[in-house]
């Protein structure tokens with residue numbers, strides 16, 4: 269407590285100085301102009317159970333409103349919840365606080381380590397990332413006394429290439445025992461549409477029923493975490509996803525000592541500063557989100573996408589559960605991947621070059637893929653993104669046969685134009701499949 273009080277006393281002084289200077293500024297009457305004295309107030313967490321579910325929630329005052337931020341899991345996992353700390357709620361409130369230029373005041377405990385790292389490193393990094401002034405301070409109430417937690421090693425699992433690769437790297441003795449995956453987490457924190465909460469939740473539940481089967485076959489429990497975090501945060505998922513998913517891990521630090529977050533980008537793409545996708549910050553910010561009990565770390569950033577895909581082919585279950593599609597509504601019933609959206613066609617092309625695509629005929633619409641594959645190969649041969657460069661290199665290594673006409677067009681087209689096939693040209697041709705079939709056939713010589 270002495271530590272907290274001294275921090276509070278010191279920060280309160282600087283806070284009062286800032287407030288005093290704000291008071292000196294004139295603020296027109298009857299406006300909503302904010303002063304630095306406004307703060308987000310986080311109330312103590314409340315755990316409740318019922319209907320086979322366990323819920324942890326906190327009433328958070330933002331401006332004039334008190335919003336209840338809640339997370340819910342199956343009752344079986346209720347002991348995983350760390351009800352002695354507000355860590356998850358503080359992390360969830362960071363972006364709203366920085367965007368509003370407000371402080372965060374706690375009415376309950378948080379981790380001293382997290383407080384230190386947020387105050388001295390993460391808030392400055394996020395302020396720069398969001399291009400906002402660095403004015404947010406955290407005013408803790410007390411620090412949590414717990415310094416040891418569970419021995420579990422958790423990872424998010426969506427069924428995509430990154431998730432399967434994360435599993436591959438952290439199972440079957442490929443890492444020291446302390447780093448071996450013990451649990452999958454599947455979160456409803458904005459990755460399922462961000463359109464309407466009910467529709468997003470329905471998709472979350474549909475996806476989970478499939479992933480639970482997969483997790484069972486892989487021999488790991490899968491914890492589904494429902495939440496209203498997306499509505500609470502109200503920002504684009506890509507802008508904030510690391511904080512959203514890590515908040516869930518912090519929530520369960522009573523059971524987990526490590527949280528492995530699958531990197532979407534290679535380590536070489538790490539950079540701080542203004543951006544629209546939080547993945548670029550991850551290798552720096554994940555360790556800053558840890559506590560005395562929970563270590564947070566990135567996983568898979570050392571691999572290229574092609575290498576990740578190759579690792580996925582080593583996992584038998586991926587042939588039944590791989591799910592990379594961003595347009596699943598375009599896939600025929602019972603098949604997870606449409607075969608032609610930018611993620612499907614990139615993954616399917618890589619699998620084909622590895623000679624493995626036919627093994628994935630239960631999860632990819634291979635007929636659709638075959639209608640567009642030569643069109644996509646133009647992008648591969650002529651595009652400039654790091655991903656197509658990797659596939660181009662794989663084609664050379666494997667001596668994969670690319671039609672001469674495709675090679676010619678790929679060489680003649682400016683790279684910026686060749687790069688448009690997966691994102692623009694193929695989607696535009698989806699309604700004109702007979703035309704696409706004709707073009708694709710014409711390219712095949």
Ligand SMILES: [Zn+2]
Nearest residue numbers: 593606609612
């Ligand atoms: Zn798709």
